Amino acid sequence: MQVLPFVNQKGGCGKTTTAVNLAGALAARGERVLLVDLDPQAHATLGLGCAIEDEPTAAELLLGEVTLDDTVVQGPGGIDLVPSERRLAEFEEASERLLEPERRLQLGLENAERTYDWVLVDCPPRADGVLCANALYACTTAMLIVETGAFALQGALQAQRVLAEVAENQGREFGVRVVGTMFDRRTKFARELLVALHARFGDDMLDTVIRTSVRLREAPALGLPVHVLDPSCRAATDFSALAEELILSLTPRDELTPAAPAKQTKARGTVKSVGQGTARPKTV
Ligand SMILES: Nc1ncnc2c1ncn2[C@@H]1O[C@H](COP(=O)(O)OP(=O)(O)OP(=O)(O)O)[C@@H](O)[C@H]1O
């Protein structure tokens, strides 16, 4: 089971959009997907039309009051969801009185691998808070989401440093994959930025980039992932490509099915080593 938190301390860079629609693309391929909304803003929950009031949420799961099964609701497109609600913010206060509060999600997911192949965790913008720490403690690979706009490279490098600090504090190592979003190939700036990101992050930068798309803005208002709203739109195509690349990139070669041919094995950095990794300039 892969546990992928979607992180960046920058707000509004596309974390939720990427988490929700990658979940939709993976589910459309028949993968068993759980999306955990770990943001008190509850944008992933609302974007899947699953607003809840009295039912248990991620907050109760982290507090150990309920089991994972108690919290899961069925979202559209075959996505299972652990919903969020504003009271998740209270966990941040309660965590001061808890022993090892950053391990709560990992505990909550203890038996999840019987049911799921992928657990995607939508994180709040604060990458150094206790909610994000929970996601990173449980994670197998952190997904660093980078909007291909102004100051993106500096922001991504800063986020990478925060991830390295968290990993060091937790005494853990985890892989990182970087995904570019809101890409507009008509702008020279965005094309050059993508080349710079590939050069800086090397093999940890995924080849798939998510282009700007009106459908991605419309879909959450309708409570749907783009794979349900319009499976043939370009955003759905981008997320299908991202799902395919991740499956090839993260699945051990001996577990790949014939339908998903093994890709050339690439050396990958961990969060501790990626900063010192060799740059691999690419063209786009
Ligand atoms: N590829 C895209 N094309 C067009 N609009 C996009 C794209 N990705 C995200 N957006 C829009 O950008 C805005 C911010 O996206 P999103 O909510 O996913 O960011 P976020 O990083 O989760 O934000 P926050 O830090 O507040 O959680 C939203 O209005 C979303 O619809």
Ligand SMILES: [Mg+2]
């Ligand atoms: Mg968000």
